[in-house]
Amino acid sequence: MKIAIVGAGITGLTAAYYLSKKGHKVYIFEKDKFAGGLASGFRAGDWYLERFYHHIFKDDKHIQQLTDDLGLNNIWLWKDCGAPIFYQGKMHPFSSPVDLLKFSPLSFINRIRTGLTSLYLLLNKDYRFFEGKKAAFWLKKYMGQESWKVIWRPLMIKKFGNFYSFISMTWMWARVNRRSRFLGYPKGGFQIIINKLVSEIKRNKGKIILNEEVKxxxxxxxxxxxxxxxxxPAFLKLASDLPEKYKNKLEKIEYFGTVLVLLTLKKPLSNWAYWMNINDNNIPFVGCVQHTNLVSKKYYKNLHPLYLVSYTSRKSKLFKQKDEEIFKKWVSYLKRINKDFNSSWIKNYQIIKEPFTQPIFKVDSYKDIPSFKTPIKNFYLANTSQIYPWDRAVNYAVGLGKRIAFSL
Ligand SMILES: Cc1cc2nc3c(=O)[nH]c(=O)nc-3n(C[C@H](O)[C@H](O)[C@H](O)COP(=O)(O)OP(=O)(O)OC[C@H]3O[C@@H](n4cnc5c(N)ncnc54)[C@H](O)[C@@H]3O)c2cc1C
Known part of the structure; x- marks a missing residue:
């Protein structure tokens, strides 16, 4: 068969790889001038660096199977990282039961309650148990008001804005149930996997046409x-004559975008923390990711890439704000995280904005997950709105790409 794939992100490349391996003639059309989509990177020294921070978890089997299939043996570096919480001016380690027991912003009884509820989420293997339940309601009820106010509410507001109170408890379950303390990073960067996919697709006589938006x-x-x-939303733009009922179904799944400041620092902001959850409503970003606490600085010319990230609607003021304003404002908060920080540590910066990075799974979204087949004959949809109950991740993009390739 002659198959067109729109998008050279991880889903499109994976689908193209397996389809071309089966002998189909694939053509990928990509609007950007590079392949890899949200997981793409650029050279930042001996290794590539992602435009948006990226890592995988131990349980992310699809991506590990893909790298095996590609012959990228022994590519994964693993590091015990955890995700500390910045709260009331202090970075609190938050990756083990002992960290939780020492987590002073919560009363002792609420630390125990939070720990037992997390254990329950970890041991319960069936997400359907949490279907139809709102995370905000459930967490308040079982972890307690204090844990909700200190830990979860700030994070959920920063991740989902005004939608936070509608988010499904399945999202929270997936977060606790499948995430490991050990994080994986491919030697050389995620772009190594992307480059290998591209070369294998080409070897199988597939074509990748960059800079080509399908309209x-x-x-x-x-x-x-x-x-x-x-x-x-990109699909709806392109396929305007879809039946109304189907369009309405797709429109029900809303998306958030991402605004990210990527700083190259001469010194690390933190000497030990990789992913830092910023539970402070006055600080405009929710995540602060010191990449060189996951991967050695030696691969980045001894410099320290630092990501500051905010998730927000593409209609928000932040999306329209000028890059320089965002940079100046966000950097002004870094002293709160490390009092020694000084703007002379910054070698350069870039601001990256993408409008549709996160499908929002609300409490009743599970009823609206689209299937691969669309109402248009021989036209299929495979994107992160179909990975429910999981959070968007390369692992599930690979899973989707593989599934669609084997279901055509
Ligand atoms: C800030 C951030 C951090 C993340 N961190 C992690 C992480 O730590 N670990 C992890 O596993 N995942 C992470 N992810 C998620 C991961 O990057 C995505 O889930 C995955 O890359 C999605 O791949 P995709 O191919 O489905 O979509 P995309 O990467 O969005 O690819 C879709 C492609 O389609 C193209 N396209 C769209 N419309 C058209 C058109 N009309 N014509 C031609 N081309 C078109 C786009 O340009 C794009 O290249 C993160 C994402 C973000 C935004």
Whole structure:
């Protein structure tokens, strides 16, 4: 078959890799000038660095299977990282039961309660038990008001904005149940996997056409089948004559975007923490990721990439704000995290904005998860709106790409 794939992100590349391996003739159309989508990176020294921070968890089997299939043996570096919480001016380690027992912002009884509830989420293997339950309600009820106010509410507001109170408890379950303390990073960067996918697709006689935005479905009329891997709003733009009922279903899944400041520092902001949850409503970013606490600085010319990230609606003021304003404002908060920080530590910076990075799974979203088949004959959809109950991640993008490749 002659198959068109729209999007050279991880989903599109994985689908193209397995389809081309099966002997199909694949053509990937990508609007950007590079392959890899949200997981793409650029050279930052001997290794690539992702535009958006990236790591995997121990249980992320699809991506590890893919790297095995690609012959990228022994590619994963693993590090015990954890995710400390910055609260009331202090960074609190938060990765083990002992850390929780020492977590002074909570009363002792609420530390125990939070620990027991987390254990329950960890041991309960069936997400369907949490379907139809709101995370905000459930967490308040079982972990207690204090834990909700100190730990979860600030994080959920920063992750989902005004949608926070509608988020499904399945999201929270997935977060606790499948995430490991040990984080994995591919030697050389995620771009090594992307480059290998690209070269294998080409070896299998597939074509990757960059800088080519598909604007209407009609352009793809000559293909036997087409797979669209961009976000639902991009699909709706392209396929305007879809039946109303189907359009409404896709529109029900809303998306948040990402605004990220990537700083190259001469010194690390933190000497030990990789991922820092910023539970302080006055600080405009929710995550602060000191990449060189996951991967050695020696691969980045002895410099220290630091990501500051905020998730927000593409309609928010932040999306319209000028890069320099965002940079100045966000950097002004770094002294709160490390009092020794000084702007002379910054070698350079870039601001990266993407409008559709996170499908928002609300309490009743499970009823609206689209299938691969669309109402248009031979036209398929494979994107992160279908990975429910999991949070968007390369592992699930690989899983999707593989599944669609084997279901055509
Ligand atoms: C801030 C941030 C941090 C993240 N951190 C992690 C992490 O630590 N670990 C992890 O596993 N995952 C992480 N992810 C998620 C991960 O990057 C994504 O889940 C994954 O890359 C999605 O791949 P995809 O191919 O489905 O989508 P995308 O990467 O979005 O690819 C879709 C592609 O389609 C193209 N496209 C869309 N419309 C058209 C069109 N009309 N014509 C042509 N091309 C089109 C786009 O340009 C894009 O390249 C993170 C994401 C973000 C935003």
């Amino acid at each position: 209407t479905l009609k352009e793809l009329g000559s293909f036997d089948k087409t797979i669209f891997t961009g976000a639902n």
